[in-house]
Amino acid sequence: MPNLNLDPIDLKLLKELQADGRVTNVDLATKVGLTAPPCLRRMRTLEQSGVIKSYHAHIDPAALGYTITVFAMVSLKSQAEEDLKAFEDHVRALPDVRECHMLNGEIDFILKILARDLQSFQELLTSELTSAPNVSSVKTSLTIRTAKDEPGVPVPDSM
Structure with missing residues (x-):
């Protein structure tokens, strides 16, 4: 994976998604201080670059x-x-x-x-x-x- 330059907003996105992978894009955007379209673009970039590997449920x-x-x-x-x-x-x-x-x-x-x-x-x-x-x-x-x-x-x- 290339060395990505993750800014504080990317890191907030990762923190929020890791805490709740089912958060809606609108709620996620609000939590990180973006509007929905740029939030979704950042998420897709993080997914395509391999920083976000998958989404899953943590089962007991x-x-x-x-x-x-x-x-x-x-x-x-x-x-x-x-x-x-x-x-x-x-x-x-x-x-x-x-x-x-x-x-x-x-x-x-x-x-x-x-x-x-x-x-x-x-x-x-x-x-x-x-x-x-x-x-x-x-x-x-x-x-x-x-x-x-x-x-x-x-x-x-x-x-």
């Missing part, structure tokens, strides 16, 4: 029966690029794996996994993670509670 996992959140630290036997990509492709196909981040250090990847219960997590762990090609070890930690779950990116007032 428990409302859909996902009562367990697990972080899994995965070490691979080989860190050759093709092996890393193969592992990434493997976890992309697992719907319960919600995030996958490659790390430096002893652990190669950390995964955020949502599971309905311990049994479904254990099935995923044994059938899809520990048995995956090139996986050396998987260490897991179940969350006890979540103190903060804020989606998005911290948006500064100016850049």
